[in-house]
Amino acid sequence: xEHVTFPPLSRLAIxxxxxxxxxxxxxxxxxxxxQKEDLAGSVSIITVLSNPRSVEACKRxxxxxxxxxxxxxxxxxxxxxxxxxxxxxxxELNNQLGPKGSExxxxxxxxxxxxxxxxxxxxxxxxxxxxxxxxxxYIQSKMTTxxxxxxxxxxxxxxxxxxxxxxxxxxxxxxPQPNSVVRADIFNMVKEAVDLTKxxxxxxxxxxxxxxxxxxxxxxxxxxxYPRDPAxxxxxxxxxxxxxxxxxxxxxxxxxxxxxxxxxxxxxEGEALYPFFVNECAYYEKKIAFHLGKKITLTxxxxxxxxx
Amino acid sequence: xEHVTFPPLSRLAIxxxxxxxxxxxxxxxxxxxxQKEDLAGSVSIITVLSNPRSVEACKRxxxxxxxxxxxxxxxxxxxxxxxxxxxxxxxELNNQLGPKGSExxxxxxxxxxxxxxxxxxxxxxxxxxxxxxxxxxYIQSKMTTxxxxxxxxxxxxxxxxxxxxxxxxxxxxxxPQPNSVVRADIFNMVKEAVDLTKxxxxxxxxxxxxxxxxxxxxxxxxxxxYPRDPAxxxxxxxxxxxxxxxxxxxxxxxxxxxxxxxxxxxxxEGEALYPFFVNECAYYEKKIAFHLGKKITLTxxxxxxxxx
Numbered sequence: 001x002e003h004v005t006f007p008p009l010s011r012l013a014i015x016x017x018x019x020x021x022x023x024x025x026x027x028x029x030x031x032x033x034x035q036k037e038d039l040a041g042s043v044s045i046i047t048v049l050s051n052p053r054s055v056e057a058c059k060r061x062x063x064x065x066x067x068x069x070x071x072x073x074x075x076x077x078x079x080x081x082x083x084x085x086x087x088x089x090x091x092e093l094n095n096q097l098g099p100k101g102s103e104x105x106x107x108x109x110x111x112x113x114x115x116x117x118x119x120x121x122x123x124x125x126x127x128x129x130x131x132x133x134x135x136x137x138y139i140q141s142k143m144t145t146x147x148x149x150x151x152x153x154x155x156x157x158x159x160x161x162x163x164x165x166x167x168x169x170x171x172x173x174x175x176p177q178p179n180s181v182v183r184a185d186i187f188n189m190v191k192e193a194v195d196l197t198k199x200x201x202x203x204x205x206x207x208x209x210x211x212x213x214x215x216x217x218x219x220x221x222x223x224x225x226y227p228r229d230p231a232x233x234x235x236x237x238x239x240x241x242x243x244x245x246x247x248x249x250x251x252x253x254x255x256x257x258x259x260x261x262x263x264x265x266x267x268x269e270g271e272a273l274y275p276f277f278v279n280e281c282a283y284y285e286k287k288i289a290f291h292l293g294k295k296i297t298l299t300x301x302x303x304x305x306x307x308x
Numbered sequence: 309x310e311h312v313t314f315p316p317l318s319r320l321a322i323x324x325x326x327x328x329x330x331x332x333x334x335x336x337x338x339x340x341x342x343q344k345e346d347l348a349g350s351v352s353i354i355t356v357l358s359n360p361r362s363v364e365a366c367k368r369x370x371x372x373x374x375x376x377x378x379x380x381x382x383x384x385x386x387x388x389x390x391x392x393x394x395x396x397x398x399x400e401l402n403n404q405l406g407p408k409g410s411e412x413x414x415x416x417x418x419x420x421x422x423x424x425x426x427x428x429x430x431x432x433x434x435x436x437x438x439x440x441x442x443x444x445x446y447i448q449s450k451m452t453t454x455x456x457x458x459x460x461x462x463x464x465x466x467x468x469x470x471x472x473x474x475x476x477x478x479x480x481x482x483x484p485q486p487n488s489v490v491r492a493d494i495f496n497m498v499k500e501a502v503d504l505t506k507x508x509x510x511x512x513x514x515x516x517x518x519x520x521x522x523x524x525x526x527x528x529x530x531x532x533x534y535p536r537d538p539a540x541x542x543x544x545x546x547x548x549x550x551x552x553x554x555x556x557x558x559x560x561x562x563x564x565x566x567x568x569x570x571x572x573x574x575x576x577e578g579e580a581l582y583p584f585f586v587n588e589c590a591y592y593e594k595k596i597a598f599h600l601g602k603k604i605t606l607t608x609x610x611x612x613x614x615x616x
Contacts, residue, residue: 027546027569028569030542030569034570035570116486176486178424178484178486178487178489179486179487179488179589180487180592181424181486181592183547183587184546184552184567185549187546187569188549188567235490238335238490238491238492238495239491240492244491244492244493259492259496261335261336261495262339262342262343279489279491281486281487281489284488284489
């Protein structure tokens with residue numbers, strides 16, 4: 001069976017407030033800074049409030065969505081006086097935690113997010129890097145609530161979110177939680193995932209061998225927008241009560257998806273797929289009522305730290 | 309037993325979007341306008357999007373909270389170029405639906421709100437006017453989910469919210485729903501309450517006698533703020549998981565109220581009271597983690613329409 005070794009994973013970045021109104025990450029990062037949690041055994045920890053101006057304003061962003069600014073093209077775009085705040089901030093973060101794709105980048109970047117969708121604890125990552133998959137498996141095996149993952153198939157140069165700046169990374173997406181609100185149950189789930197990530201890195205660096213295996217994840221297939229009034233572009237229906245809060249529950253052809261404000265039901269057409277980000281607040285403006293994806297299986301080799 | 313008669317209740321105002329990011333009322337008012345629902349038997353219905361600029365921006369308010377602008381003092385304040393938008397809008401609404409305290413005011417004003425708190429269907433009113441109490445009792449008897457009410461003891465001149473502009477009125481406060489999100493289950497509860505209100509008014513005007521009786525309600529006693537860092541004023545704890553989502557469940561001395569981000573529990577001190585507006589998003593800035601109130605019983609006489 002395949003076995004892979006990696007150098008020690010000594011630099012971990014924990015980021016929160018990439019969206020300024022997703023409060024778990026904001027309070028998690030502030031608490032870690034207050035507790036001066038900058039070392040966990042062999043791992044040095046960098047904590048970052050990614051978008052301090054949007055945190056201050058308690059808004060998702062000031063000029064544009066920071067978490068869409070980390071493509072190679074945007075990270076190398078010239079900065080002028082009229083550049084959006086978030087573009088400048090993305091380049092600062094890339095200098096601090098990357099540069100993206102370089103040997104100087106942090107070994108692992110965890111970016112803490114919330115969603116209004118009932119997604120529970122969900123990791124989102126691009127790569128199928130063995131370290132990331134092992135950490136996902138580890139968190140899943142230790143937490144008592146379901147832990148799921150979404151894998152985005154996007155080339156590294158076009159990867160747009162903050163975690164792509166690290167050598168590897170993932171977003172921790174936890175819900176349901178309203179924007180601008182902090183719930184203790186959601187905060188505690190985020191804290192547990194962060195603590196388990198630190199624990200795994202310490203164990204890895206100390207020489208533990210983690211056996212190979214496989215994990216399930218979801219791969220996006222398409223997005224579905226709300227029914228809208230063609231004249232005004234206003235939505236004319238809400239997510240149907242049967243789909244609301246049913247993230248990751250298989251949606252079959254004929255299952256209800258929307259209930260219009262005048263009482264008509266819209267049904268799912270096409271193949272059976274898994275919905276997620278169902279009724280996420282920030283996606284109204286992106287014209288996404290929910291994502292649909294398929295279930296995939298990811299395999300990973302046995303790994304251990306490379307000895308000198 | 310006491311019996312009271314009233315002239316026909318022929319003018320009903322349904323208002324939504326008083327807070328621009330509380331979506332049930334926004335979509336309810338738009339749908340009623342689309343369906344041209346301006347008449348229900350003997351009742352003429354005025355539908356109003358109270359704060360169109362904040363609805364457009366999908367924010368609670370532009371300059372200041374509109375639903376604190378309806379005191380006699382603010383409604384008669386001189387308007388200048390530098391007046392907050394909401395002060396001007398409050399006076400417009402007072403002209404359209406009031407004037408407050410006058411014979412020209414609408415007979416009943418229902419203002420549709422949402423909360424991030426788990427308050428279910430809750431009416432909020434100042435007066436213990438028999439018509440309001442009868443409608444509350446009627447909605448409570450017809451809906452399958454719990455219907456509660458909060459009664460505010462504030463003199464009419466100092467009553468600050470929109471429903472005080474009608475001859476009588478109440479706010480319909482429904483949750484939990486995140487700001488800027490519409491949930492079909494919550495929308496349907498609001499629609500049911502509006503439909504039952506119209507139905508009651510029609511029946512009243514048609515000559516039905518409604519028997520006297522009593523209803524329970526909650527009266528605010530005090531507010532509790534989050535624990536805060538004295539240096540930064542930032543909150544240092546979230547609502548405890550045991551109190552979160554437990555609105556209207558009696559809070560006993562010693563019951564947990566907060567869980568700090570470092571893991572310490574804060575407990576309730578003082579008398580047993582009923583919490584509500586627990587973890588309401590908009591109240592972080594008002595320094596309110598939750599309200600505490602006592603249960604009261606309100607009695608009302610038998611009523612019928614005054615015959616010519």
